[in-house]
Amino acid sequence: MAIRYSVVIPTYNRAQQLLLTLASFETQTYSKHLFEVIVADDGSTDGTKEMVEGFKASYPLIYVSHPEQRGRSAVRNLGLRRAKGLYIIFCDADFLVLPDFIRIVSRYHRKYPKAVLSGFPHSWDDAYTHYYPDFSPAEKEHFRNTLTQSNLWSADFEAANEIIPLITPEDILHQTDALSKVMIPSRVPPNVKKQFAKTDVAPWTLLVTRCVSIRRSHLARIGGFNERFVLYGLEDWDLGYRLHRLKIPFYCIKEVVGYHQEHPTHLRGNVLNMENLKIMFETYGFNDSSLNLFALVHPSLDLETYKNTLRVLRRGSRSKQTRSSALLLRRTLRMAAKQFVQPNHTHAYKKSLRWIKKNAEGRKSRVAHVLRDMVLKSEKLVE
Template identity: 30%
Template structure:
C-alpha cells in the first residue's frame, strides 16, 4: 500500500480552523497543535484562509509541522460558517474538531475529544465554557479593559517588560510568545478568566456536570471555538447555516443535532486559551440578526425561552432551565390543557425576538402577540394564568410570564 494512502486511512481527526487576518495568532495556534499526545499521523489540520490580507497564506511555505497541514485559500471573504463548510468538504478524519484561529490548546486536547467520540458516535463535545483568555500579543486596537488586564498580567513578570515598554513608546503591536514558549506552556502565565467562565460554572456546570444531566439546553455549549462532532453528523443532518456576520451558526447546528437525539459533553480538561484581540463594534448587531434568523427557522419554545436572557430584567441560565422544565411538566400533567397559555408565551417571546433584532423597545408584548386589551383571547389567557398561579405550583413559569407582561 502506498505511504500516502496509508496515512489517509490513519487519520482519525481533522482540525478545521477558519482564519481571517489572524496572523500571527493563528501561527501560535498551529504551534500548540504540534505538541499533542496523539501521534501526528492520526490527525490533519485544515487552515482556511478566508481571503486574508496578512501573512496567513505563507505559513505552509515558511513553517514545517509534524502533522499534515492543508491550506485552503478562499479568493473572496465568505465568512466563518462558509469557511468551515469548505473545510468539512476537504476533511479526511472521522472526527471533526473546530477551532477558532486564535485558540491555544494544551497537549492532551485532541486525545480528550477522540476518547469521547470512541465511546459515543452520536455526541457533540465542547470545552468553550471553561476556556481561558490569554494575552499573547499587545495590540494597539485593545480597549481600555484589555489594556489594563494585559498590564496587570505583565507587571509582575520582568521578562515581558521590554515588549510592554516598546508597545507604550511606539504604539506598535508586540508579539509576546514564540514557538518554544508555546511548547513550554508559557501562555499559562498570561492567562485570565474569561468574563462568562464563572457564570457558566455556577449556572450550568456545577448544577448539571460535564454531561449536562437535567439541563434542557445542552446545545448551548455548541461553540466552534472548541467543538467536535463526527463527520457523519454533517453528512446526515446538513452543514452550518451560512449566516453573514458574527454568531449563532454553530448554536443552530447544535440545536439541530439536539432535535435529532444527539448527546452533549463538556470537556473541562485540558483547558484551551483564547488569544485576546480587538473586538469589532459590529459584533453585537450581527449576533442579534443571526439569532433572529435562528428563531424564525424553528419557532419552538425550547429555543425561544433563551430570549428570557435578553429582555429587560433578564433571567439567568438556571432560571431559564427551570422555566423550560416547568413547561414540559405542565404540558405532560395537564394533557395539553395549558397549550393555549404556552402558545401565547411563545408568541410574546417571538415578539421580543423581533423587537430585539430591529432595535426597538421590548414592550407591550401581548399586543404584539395579537392579544390587544379587552380581546377574548386576552381574557382566556388571563384566566389560565390565574389558574396557574392559584395552583401554588409552576412558580418559575409564573415568574417568566410576569416579567414578560411587565415590559
C-alpha cells in the same frame, strides 16, 4: 493508516494568533499521521496564506481559502469539504491547544462514538499571547493588571502602535512556562460553567466552535453550517440544534484542553446578533419553546435563567395541577418569538398578554411564577 481526526480552523486576519495555534498542534501526543489540520481562510489580507504555506508542520497541513470574505459558516463548510477524517474537530484560530488535546478527544470518542464532544465549559479560560493597541481602555487596564502580577508589564505597551507578541512559537514548541505567566483568571461565573455542562435541557448549546468534535457523517447528513449566517452569532448553536433534532447526544470534555488567546472584543462581533436569531425562527418556526425563549432570555446573557425556565416548563407540563400554566407559558413564549420576528399587530399582542396575565393571577406554582415573569418580559418587546 487513515486520517481519524480532521481539525478545521477557520480564520480571517488572525495570522499571529494562528501561528501559535499551528505550533500547538506540533506538540500533540496523538500520532501525527492520524490527524490533519485544515486552515480555511475567509479572504485574509494580513499574510495568513504566506504564513501557513511557510509553516513547517510535522503533521498534514492543508490551506484552502475564499478569494473574498463570505462569512463564518461558509468558510467552515469550505474546510469541511476538504476533510478526510472520521471526526471533525472545529477549532478557532485563537484557540491554543494543550499537548493532550486530540488524545483526550479520542478517549472520549471511544466512549461516546456518536456524540458531539465540546471543550466547553472547562476550556473557557484566556491567555494574553499578544498585546493589541486597539484594546479598549477597560481591556488595556485588565491587560496591565494581569501582566503587572507576573512582572511583565512595561510602559512601552502604552506607546505601541503594532501588535506585540508575548508568547512565541518556540515557547509553545518547548513548553516553557511563559504561557503560565499570562493566564487570565476565569471571568466566567461558576454557575454559568455549571449550567453549560448540564445537558438535561437544550444540550445543543454545548456546541461552541472554539473547540468541538463531531462525526463527519453527522455533518454530511445535515449539510454542514447554514451559510445564511454570515456575521458572528448563533451559527454554531444552529448547527447544534439540527444535530440535536437527529437525537445525537452531547457531552462536555471535563479536562482543560486549551486556552483562548485574548484579543479586542470588537474582533469577535456582536454576540446578540438579532438578525441571525430571526434566521433561526424563519428556518424552524415557533413550535419549540427552547428556541422561542431566545426572544426573551438570550442564553449568552443569562444561561441560568434560560435553562431553569425550560426545566420549570418541562416539569409543569408533566403535572395535571400545573399543566394549564405550562400551556400558557408555551403560548407566551411563542407569541413573543413571533412578535420579535414580525413586530406587527401590536394591539392584538398586548390584548393576548393581558388575557394571559389575568389567567395567571392567583396561581402559586413555580411554573405560574415563571409565567408571570415571562409575561413581563414579553410586554417589554412592545414598549
